[in-house]
Amino acid sequence: MEISSIIANVSIGLSTALSLTNLFYCFLGVFLGMLIGVVPGIGALVAVSLLLPVTFHIDATAALIMLAGIYYGSAYGGSTAAILLNVPGTPSSAVACLDGYPMAQQGRAGVALLMTTVGSFIAGSIGILLMMFFSPILVAYALKFGPTEYFSLMVLGLVAASTIASGSPVKGVAMVVLGVALGLVGTDIYTATLRYDFGFPGLYDGISLVAIAMALFGVTEVVFSVRSVGEARFKGQNIRMRDMIPTRDDVRRSVFPILRGSAIGSFFGVLPGTGGLIASFMAYAVEKRVSKTPQRFGHGAIEGVVSPESANNAADQTAFIPTMTLGIPGSVVMAIMLSVLIVHGLVPGPKLMVEHADLFWGLVMSFWIGNLILLVLNIPLIGLWVKVLAVPYHLLYPAIIMFVCIGVYSVHNSAFDVWLVLVFSVAGYFMRVLEFPAAPLLLGLVLGPIMEEEFRRAMILSHGDLSTFVHHPISGTILAMTLALLMWAIWSGFRRSLQRRATEVTAS
Amino acid sequence: MHSRAYRDILGGAVLTVGGLLYGIYAYTHYELGTMSAMDSGMFPMWVGYILAGLGALIIVMALVNKGEYAWPVIEWRTLATVLASVAIFAFCVRRTGVIPAIILQVIFVSFADNKLSMLKKVILACVLAFLAYLIFKVGLGLPIHLFDWQF
Numbered sequence: 001m002e003i004s005s006i007i008a009n010v011s012i013g014l015s016t017a018l019s020l021t022n023l024f025y026c027f028l029g030v031f032l033g034m035l036i037g038v039v040p041g042i043g044a045l046v047a048v049s050l051l052l053p054v055t056f057h058i059d060a061t062a063a064l065i066m067l068a069g070i071y072y073g074s075a076y077g078g079s080t081a082a083i084l085l086n087v088p089g090t091p092s093s094a095v096a097c098l099d100g101y102p103m104a105q106q107g108r109a110g111v112a113l114l115m116t117t118v119g120s121f122i123a124g125s126i127g128i129l130l131m132m133f134f135s136p137i138l139v140a141y142a143l144k145f146g147p148t149e150y151f152s153l154m155v156l157g158l159v160a161a162s163t164i165a166s167g168s169p170v171k172g173v174a175m176v177v178l179g180v181a182l183g184l185v186g187t188d189i190y191t192a193t194l195r196y197d198f199g200f201p202g203l204y205d206g207i208s209l210v211a212i213a214m215a216l217f218g219v220t221e222v223v224f225s226v227r228s229v230g231e232a233r234f235k236g237q238n239i240r241m242r243d244m245i246p247t248r249d250d251v252r253r254s255v256f257p258i259l260r261g262s263a264i265g266s267f268f269g270v271l272p273g274t275g276g277l278i279a280s281f282m283a284y285a286v287e288k289r290v291s292k293t294p295q296r297f298g299h300g301a302i303e304g305v306v307s308p309e310s311a312n313n314a315a316d317q318t319a320f321i322p323t324m325t326l327g328i329p330g331s332v333v334m335a336i337m338l339s340v341l342i343v344h345g346l347v348p349g350p351k352l353m354v355e356h357a358d359l360f361w362g363l364v365m366s367f368w369i370g371n372l373i374l375l376v377l378n379i380p381l382i383g384l385w386v387k388v389l390a391v392p393y394h395l396l397y398p399a400i401i402m403f404v405c406i407g408v409y410s411v412h413n414s415a416f417d418v419w420l421v422l423v424f425s426v427a428g429y430f431m432r433v434l435e436f437p438a439a440p441l442l443l444g445l446v447l448g449p450i451m452e453e454e455f456r457r458a459m460i461l462s463h464g465d466l467s468t469f470v471h472h473p474i475s476g477t478i479l480a481m482t483l484a485l486l487m488w489a490i491w492s493g494f495r496r497s498l499q500r501r502a503t504e505v506t507a508s
Numbered sequence: 509m510h511s512r513a514y515r516d517i518l519g520g521a522v523l524t525v526g527g528l529l530y531g532i533y534a535y536t537h538y539e540l541g542t543m544s545a546m547d548s549g550m551f552p553m554w555v556g557y558i559l560a561g562l563g564a565l566i567i568v569m570a571l572v573n574k575g576e577y578a579w580p581v582i583e584w585r586t587l588a589t590v591l592a593s594v595a596i597f598a599f600c601v602r603r604t605g606v607i608p609a610i611i612l613q614v615i616f617v618s619f620a621d622n623k624l625s626m627l628k629k630v631i632l633a634c635v636l637a638f639l640a641y642l643i644f645k646v647g648l649g650l651p652i653h654l655f656d657w658q659f
Contacts, residue, residue: 464544
């Protein structure tokens with residue numbers, strides 16, 4: 001790609017991202033992200049769901065900038081809680097506890113915090129650079145895709161997202177299909193037929209995504225956490241600026257782990273279904289493997305803190321690449337980003353970057369601004385985060401439920417949507433009790449209507465011939481990959497249960 | 509402890525029945541069209557049947573796999589309290605306006621673990637209601653009714 005077009009894109013992006021409104025929402029997003037990252041029991045997903053109603057009332061670019069800020073900001077906050085308290089503020093920071101907390105016990109919390117913040121920033125930057133250079137290439141390629149390729153790509157995305165990380169691939173896929181089924185409720189755009197509305201006007205435009213997200217990730221989470229979230233106790237350790245200065249040895253030990261973590265994170269971030277959590281575990285495992293002194297891991301090895309934390313930050317940035325260029329979300333948070341686009345009348349897919357360059361590049365440039373804010377603010381605000389950690393859950397959960405109710409109500413001034421929250425909270429609770437994952441359901445819900453549209457278009461083009469999906473070379477390849485992935489997931493699940501049975505036999 | 513994953517069998521059964529009902533409903537209520545010109549019923553019908561198939565597959569796998577499974581613990585009291593508070597909000601919001609609905613909802617939901625005294629519950633409710641007013645009415649300028657009386 002020529003330098004001139006990069007400069008043009010950057011300048012479009014900067015002029016959008018630097019507008020006063022967008023700067024405000026960027027700051028708000030990363031600040032809230034750090035905050036909820038620190039607080040155990042509320043992750044990026046809960047926060048993004050809770051703020052979804054707000055995005056209905058602001059401009060699409062500002063909405064995306066804010067939600068994205070929450071998402072990548074939470075990775076910074078998550079490591080703070082992991083290092084200081086041995087409590088992962090977010091799941092992807094769980095690995096940072098292994099060596100971060102021992103470092104804190106040795107009085108080296110300041111060094112750990114500084115190095116992870118710097119590592120996170122470097123990793124985030126690498127992720128953003130990859131997005132800036134690869135998105136245009138990917139878009140140029142994807143613009144040639146027809147409905148056949150799109151449908152197959154969505155199938156691959158959904159299958160990957162629902163099988164890789166989940167315990168049971170069949171349950172994951174079933175929940176995707178359930179999500180698609182729920183997504184088809186409402187007016188059929190081709191024929192204007194009302195489907196599954198059962199006479200409720202509140203269902204004419206489909207089941208409110210906000211209501212379902214709030215129910216599955218807000219209310220269900222609260223019901224599960226009220227009795228289980230203990231109070232995090234921070235045993236006072238004042239962190240002074242002086243304590244943060246890393247030794248030359250710390251810096252030398254961190255450089256390559258940060259770069260390796262960034263590479264691992266960037267890779268897993270792009271893949272659907274993996275993301276920051278798997279990237280951070282993988283980065284830790286790699287560091288332990290390449291280290292000359294693996295016995296130091298678990299006792300405060302700085303490599304074991306900076307590498308996973310770099311990995312999850314890189315992954316959080318590169319996760320936007322497939323979402324924004326192809327319209328294929330790899331995780332629930334990304335699916336929610338897509339839904340924000342759809343709500344504002346924008347069609348996700350490769351045309352988005354071409355037709356709404358200001359939105360796309362504005363978002364990308366806001367990542368730079370957000371990461372800079374995080375780099376500068378994360379450490380000075382540690383005193384504040386420690387106080388935030390002292391806020392007990394019994395003050396927090398009434399606030400969450402309150403935000404769920406008023407938030408859902410505010411979208412369409414509709415009490416019906418609040419009743420929907422009630423219905424889906426019951427469903428969500430029992431899904432969780434029965435160990436059926438909720439995340440794939442939301443992915444299916446967002447992509448369901450788009451999939452139907454592409455499928456019907458592909459069928460019109462092929463005169464009703466289903467084999468078109470196999471005969472188109474790109475589509476056929478994608479479907480073959482999907483099938484291989486599915487087989488692998490089922491086989492590895494089967495092998496796990498065999499191994500469990502084998503250990504039971506030897507145990508008895 | 510029991511030897512089969514009854515959670516999967518139960519969940520699979522719900523999906524199978526639900527999927528079948530969904531598919532049959534599409535078949536009986538909406539036009540199917542042909543494959544080259546699909547009407548509103550075709551895609552949902554197949555989605556329903558695929559869902560039913562996956563549900564059945566989950567049941568079969570649960571029957572084949574034997575192991576040690578514990579019964580899940582269901583927090584009925586917490587669940588009922590939280591859901592009732594949402595219901596209170598949904599019922600009140602049109603009738604009393606947003607502020608009273610929030611106050612009632614917050615007071616009620618904080619009974620889920622009952623760690624706050626009544627006075628503190630009321631204070632928390634008022635603080636949160638004020639916060640909601642600031643965010644949604646002042647900040648976003650939404651046309652929501654703060655107080656109402658429509659019984």
